[in-house]
Amino acid sequence: MTELLRLRVPLRPGQSLLSFVAHLARRNGINRLDQFCCDVDLKPLALATGQPQQIDRLATLSGVPAAALQAEAVFISKNGCAVRGQKLMRADIESSGQSICPACLHEDYITAESAFSRSAYMRTIWRVTAIRTCLRHSMAVGPFLGQDRRLRYEPALFLEVTATRLNEALRSAVQREVSPLERYLLRRLDGVGGAAPFLDRLDFYVAARFCEVLGVAASEGPRVSPSEVGEDRLRASGTLGFEVASAGEDAISTLLVEMQSKSALLHAMNAGPGAAFGALYRLLAANKTKPEYSGLREFLKRHVEATVPLVPGRKFLSMPLQEGVVHSVRTASLVTGAHPKRLRKILAGLGHVESGREGGTDHDVTFDAAGARALLESLAEAMSMKEAAAYLNINRMAFSAIVRSGRLQPVLCAGEIEGIGRSVFTRSQLDRFLANLEARAIPIKKTGEDVANIGEAARHCCCTVADVVGLILEGKVLWVGRSEGARGFQAILVRIKDLRQLVCGEAAHGLTLRQFGREIGKSDAAVKVIIGAGAVKTIEAKNPVRRNLQIYITRDEISSFRSNYVSSASLSPHSSLNNKVIKFFSEKGVTPRIRIPNRFDCFYKKSDVEEYLGELEHYLSNPA
Structure with a gap:
């Protein structure tokens, strides 16, 4: 049977496809939808999941344009669902199809010109779980009369059963105003946007879930999940989340900062930067591989980088963190390897930590990361005088003499800051110093009798190591070598005769x-x-x-x-x-x-x- 049906019915506003097919069946004298579908070569399950071939077939039979039918179809695939061009997940679609607004059905009944089963109809919008209130009647939508899986694909039979208990459903339904979030979602389903640019960039179901979860995390605390709160509290949380999200990124960031300031978990050992965000962080962590959530993940990552002390390179929601805007003594200690107590004194002494904030825990004492970047880079490769001498392969007395001569200055001198008793040198500074000494050095494998390293040459010529270093750096030593069998400072060679001519003064007149x-x-x-x-x-x-x-x-x-x-x-x-x-x-x-x-x-x-x-x-x- 492929031709246009002789007996047809119009598609009612917002009517679901199965409800429309049930009306067609009753109009053609068939009570059961499955029997009618078998006669006209339709498949109820395929219609319920929005298969395009079945929708085209129904359009041919009913004379209703395919575009009108597609607008009320629920497209279900392995990747998710779609209603009126808006993307949802399968969990966002009420599976039984038996949620109702009793007031809508009652209105259908009192205005019916035919049997209730052919005048009352199921609405597509009732299957969207994020919208639980009827916009027309300000009444809660839900399965008030229970669910009967046997009638899942028999909406007409379901409505006949409902008609006998409609007054009971009206009494049990709750009168309430449509929430701002529900109004926004309804406008999106109607193709109207622009009220909330931040949310408009998100998929329909992501926007709905984000508002609810953001509100739960802000109002209920970081330990509470949306599944643990009742419907009324979840609606209130969704309203809070929507009001903030519709105001834009700055408002969301302000709320997140407030959540961080109230959360004790943020300062707990190994809690992680997402602990203060509670259900919001858990939602994004559970969906960290889904591209639909990538915008929210990036936003929260940027917020964390701007407000939370971080160790660069570590991951947040599977994304590597860059250097944050702020550092704490704790994170700076992890980055540099410096002891927290010593680091705290240095930061306070150099003015990076505001006065009066030095007394908190290592995690609470924060400072501007950009302003202290150069200092932290130095401290990351910091060495004491003993370590620096060992790194250069020189004895400490000779190293001290070089430092006193001014040829090598510590980045932080002992006593410069109260409580810091040791000078600090950096590895890059020592490498530059050694490179300057070796700038003109000629590699040699075997030394002659008149060639010696800097220390031995200084002893032969009755001068200090600092004197020889100064003459080399000033370019006055004509020949400089580098022993391939030695390391660091001990590998630098000079000719004793050349050095003696430089360090010996004029002969005394007497x-x-x-x-x-x-x-x-x-x-x-x-x-x-x-x-x-x-x-x-x-x-x-x-x-x-x-x-x-x-x-x-x-x-x-x-x-x-x-x-x-x-x-x-x-x-x-x-x-x-x-x-x-x-x-x-x-x-x-x-x-x-x-x-x-x-x-x-x-x-x-x-x-x-x-x-x-x-x-x-x-x-x-x-x-x-």
């Missing part, structure tokens, strides 16, 4: 005290007596090799001393006659100008003894 004593043939003690008597004047000058201050006697002073003084030992042809020389001058009344204690030796002024030198020679040659 003799040291010991050199002076050797030149005049006297001991160190005798030299001290001579200087103490004022016979020679001394000067202080830097040692050209050791570069320490040393006492010198100039050549002019030595010449002056030789021309003015003569020792008794030099006048005696033999040391055994020294006493006779002293006795001779004593008899002549000549007094020594300089006496050397504990020695039979003294110095005379040449002017005092010149007239007696002839007699002295005769005196010494006479054995008597």
